[in-house]
Amino acid sequence: MPSSLSMARAVDFLCERTSSKSRVLALLAHDNGPSSLTAVLTCKDPGHAYEAARILRRALALRDAAAVNDELTALTAQMPDAPAGSLRQAVTQAASGTWHTGPATLLIATALDAGDDEPHSLPSDHLADHPRLKDLPGKVVRITHLREFHVTDEDALLHAATRRGWQPLPASELGNDDPRDLAGAVITLTEHLDIAGTQTLEDQSSAELLNPDDGDELADWSALPVVTRFVHGWRLRHQRTRPAASAQTPNFAALFAVRDCPCKGEDPECEQCGWQLTPRTADLLHTALELLADQAYDDAHRLGDQFLPDADSAVWEVFDRLPPLTWTADHRWRRRMARAFDDLAADLARGRWPEPTCTAEEMALHLAIEDAPNYLQDRPDTDAHHTLPEHSDDYDWESCSDLLFQDHDVLMLFDPKLSGIADPQNPVNHTVDMGDLRAPAWFAPFGSHSVRDPRRGFRR
Numbered sequence: 001m002p003s004s005l006s007m008a009r010a011v012d013f014l015c016e017r018t019s020s021k022s023r024v025l026a027l028l029a030h031d032n033g034p035s036s037l038t039a040v041l042t043c044k045d046p047g048h049a050y051e052a053a054r055i056l057r058r059a060l061a062l063r064d065a066a067a068v069n070d071e072l073t074a075l076t077a078q079m080p081d082a083p084a085g086s087l088r089q090a091v092t093q094a095a096s097g098t099w100h101t102g103p104a105t106l107l108i109a110t111a112l113d114a115g116d117d118e119p120h121s122l123p124s125d126h127l128a129d130h131p132r133l134k135d136l137p138g139k140v141v142r143i144t145h146l147r148e149f150h151v152t153d154e155d156a157l158l159h160a161a162t163r164r165g166w167q168p169l170p171a172s173e174l175g176n177d178d179p180r181d182l183a184g185a186v187i188t189l190t191e192h193l194d195i196a197g198t199q200t201l202e203d204q205s206s207a208e209l210l211n212p213d214d215g216d217e218l219a220d221w222s223a224l225p226v227v228t229r230f231v232h233g234w235r236l237r238h239q240r241t242r243p244a245a246s247a248q249t250p251n252f253a254a255l256f257a258v259r260d261c262p263c264k265g266e267d268p269e270c271e272q273c274g275w276q277l278t279p280r281t282a283d284l285l286h287t288a289l290e291l292l293a294d295q296a297y298d299d300a301h302r303l304g305d306q307f308l309p310d311a312d313s314a315v316w317e318v319f320d321r322l323p324p325l326t327w328t329a330d331h332r333w334r335r336r337m338a339r340a341f342d343d344l345a346a347d348l349a350r351g352r353w354p355e356p357t358c359t360a361e362e363m364a365l366h367l368a369i370e371d372a373p374n375y376l377q378d379r380p381d382t383d384a385h386h387t388l389p390e391h392s393d394d395y396d397w398e399s400c401s402d403l404l405f406q407d408h409d410v411l412m413l414f415d416p417k418l419s420g421i422a423d424p425q426n427p428v429n430h431t432v433d434m435g436d437l438r439a440p441a442w443f444a445p446f447g448s449h450s451v452r453d454p455r456r457g458f459r460r
Contacts, residue, residue: 157197
C-alpha cells in the first residue's frame, strides 16, 4: 500500500452530475482534520450513480456488506467493469467503518440527496455529533462560494495537485470531456486563493444567518437542497441591450443638488445631515432602470404568452429574475412590468425619488439597485458621470434599499419555504398584513396618492 494512504471514516455518499457523466463521492471524517470528499466512481448513467450512492448508504448504516449483496449484484451487472469494481470495493470499505484514502481535499459537506425516497439510517454516534439547528445555543452563519477557474497551464495545475497528494481517476472512469481529470485537480486545490496554472474568473461569496424560526436547517439535516442566488450574467445582459440614447440626458446635478451642512458631517447628532439621493447615485439608478425596461420589453416580445419554464432559457433577460409565481404571466402583464421600470426612471428624470407606487415597481427598484453598481465599472474616465458632484452618500445602495421602500415583503416571494404567502388568506400573510402579492395584483396602487396616470401608455 502506498505510504500516502491513511485511514478515515465514511459519513455519507453524494452524487455529482455533469452533462456527460455522473460521479459518486464519499464524505469522509478524519480524526486529525476536517471532513473531506473523495471520488468513489464515475459512470455515464445518472440512475446508476444514484442507485450506487443509495446502496453505499445502506451498507454504511447497517455496517454489513452482505445485507446489500442482492442489490449490489443487480446494479453491477448493468455497469461497465471499472465502475462496478470500484463500487464493490467501496461497499466493503463502507461496511467496515474505515476508508483508505490519500491526503484529502477540504470541502464543506452539502445536503443529503433530496431525491432519495428512503430515509437515511445513520449510525447513532454520527447523529449524536450532529445536532439540529434548533439545538445549537449560538448563531450559525452559512457561507456559500462561487468560484470559476480558467485553466491556462494544465501541466502546472496537475503538478501542483499531485504535490498535495491528488491522484487522477483511472482512465476508464474519465470521459472525453475531461481525460486528465482537471476538475479533480482543481477541487483538490480550492482551499488556496491562487491555484497554479489557472486564472480566477469569478470569486463570489454569499453569507446568511440561519434562523430555525424561519424554517432554516443545517445542510446535513435539510430536506431541501441548499440553493444560493448569486449576482451574475449582468455583463451579457448589458452587451445584448443598451438603453436607447435619450434626446436629452437628465441634468442630475441640478435635479438632485448636493446639500452641504454647516457641520460638514462632523456632528453625529446633526438633524440636517440626513441621507441624500445624490446625482451620481441617481444617474446609475436611472441607467439601470432604463436598461431593465428595454430588456423587459424585449423579453415580453420574445416570450409572448409562453410560460417561462417552457421557453428557451437563452432568451431570458429579466423575467427569470422575478419570483416564480410570475412565470406564468401573459404578454400584457409582462409589458406592464416593463413599464414599471420606465415609470421609476421617469421619476428620476423629473428630480423625484423613485419611490414605488405598487408591488411591480418595488420589484423593479430592487432589481435596479442590484444592477446599478455594475454600471459604474462600465463608465470610462471620460464619461459625463464622473463630472457630477461627489458626495459621501454616493453609491450608498444599502440606504437606497432602506429608505426608498415601505417594506421588503415582495422579496419573501423568492423563498420556497413560504409557498402561498402571496395570498392574503395565507395565515402568515394575514398575520403580518402583507396584502395581496399575487401576480395579478402587482399593479394595484398602494394608495390614491400613488396612482399613475392611466393615459401614459407604453414606450414600446
